[in-house]
Amino acid sequence: MIKLQNLRKSYTTGNQKLEVLKGLSCHVKEGEIVAIMGSSGSGKSTLLNILGLLDGFDSGEYILAGESMSGLGERAAAKYRSKFLGFVFQSFNLIGFKTAIENVALPLYYQKVSRKERTATAMEYLKKVGLEDWALHLPNQMSGGQKQRVAIARALVAKPKVILADEPTGALDSKTSREVMTLLREINKEGITMIIVTHEHDIAALCDRTILLSDGLIV
């Protein structure tokens, strides 16, 4: 599903050029659930951003679902993003003034799906994460675990091939973390590839394998 070959990425701050990814290569098969671990500064956030088509890279290859992601313009990136990828963030990133169901429906809105269809599909996915009773609640009326589940529903609603999760349990207590991970594994069993960036070993242990990142390279 995902193939990275000799990926390089540098950031320029002022006159300093910082090379974050130094020729990274890796391969993730379809249906795998993979953890990416590394200390701060290892480049894992950068890697996740590149995988998520939220940022470009300087050189190397990134093949997603058989298509090359090199040199994509903003529009093309947005298109592929909504077609193939779903995101789950550490701080949930739900839109505060929208209800749960509106949040879940948002990706569909940007795919120009009609209102009726959007709402129906969103409800379906809210059911899948067990939150159909909370459809009309606002994010600030929900607990951390519930918000993350809404975010997961949102990530799933456009039927992505890959879900990228950046420390999905980082803001949750251990019990809720386990619940969320269970949910993610269930989703993974339905065939959706998952990449989870984490610094917690217990979370990594629940994945098929772990990719260790250090100083911009896989070790």
Add this chain to the structure above:
Amino acid sequence: MFNRDTWLEIANTVMTHPMRTFLTGLSIALGVFILVVMQGLGFGLQNGVKSQFADDAVNSVWVDSGRTQLSYRGNKANRRIKMRENDVEAMFQQMDTVEVFSRRIRIWGLPMEYRDKQIYFPMRGVDPGHQELENTTLTGGRYISQRDVDEERKVAVVGNNIIEDLYDNADPVGTYLMIQGVQFMVVGTFNDPASRWENKMAYLPFSTAQKIFRNKNSGDVVDQVIVGTGSMPIPETTNMTASLLSWFKERKVVHPDDARGITMENNNEEYERFQNIFMGIELFIWGIGLLTLLAGAVGVANILAIAVKERTKEIGVRKALGASSASVVALVVQESLALMIVSGSAGLVVGVWLLELVSPMIDHEYFKNPQVDYRIALVALAILTLVGVLSGVGPAIRAVSIRPVEALRDE
């Protein structure tokens, strides 16, 4: 573009910061309000002055004489110029057509008596044409006729003040009025709603007034002559007046540059001068109004910039979820537009309401009927829309350039 979702979005953003939105909207509303009210007041001023001029027939030339300023051909300065009958006749001959005219004799105050009551009132001896030239509205009886002048009859037409003060509001037509010991029959009454001075006037036939109230030396003196120019266009009137004036000055041996010996005033020019003043006032009003609106627009742009900054994360999330740049721009500009139109309309409504409220309370000679020209209202709204879009552009561009990467960084 403005579908239900959009409105929900806008409503939400407004509700998040109600006070801030309200204050920004207020500055816009205030700008529009000021523009509308000032425009209405300016209009009222124009109307008032126009109605004053409607009082005096516009197309006329007023010939007057006074004292010379400059010495000329052996004559000293400060010499008194007197127009005489033969001057007037010669002047009429100089003109192509004389449609309406009136000679005038004026005496500032004469004792007028009716039934043991005696009050001083001004008097004018005139020709019948005076009614049209002064735009006198009769309220009873008739005006001075040609026959009155030809036969030197002792008749009078009196103004409203005379009726009030001397006659205690009784109808004077048909009664005898004693003017400086001479009996006159009142044949008509008039009322001039615009001039209190005019209403104190008693009009007599020119010939009668001349004969009775002028001594032998000044028996043929004419104080003033008014000539109607009818439908003659203004440039022609100006030319005619100029050439007539120089002819008359020659005749009475007055220096061509002398501004006081002989004067010929053209009502048209006065009117035109007023028109120019009004145009100036209107430009001024528009200038201020637009500048106020501009200030409001800057305020809106500022607030939008802040709002964009605050919503950086949200915009980043939206972009990550597939939002196009166009939709982000739309998000910002729609809010700006909605804000401007709503607050602008509010300002407009309040401004119009205020003018309507105040309008009947104002009753002044030079101020009538302040009103909003609906074209002005539409223009103001069009400007607002334009400004609203422009205010949104800067912040919108900034919003578009937000990179999801940076926006979503959790550090």
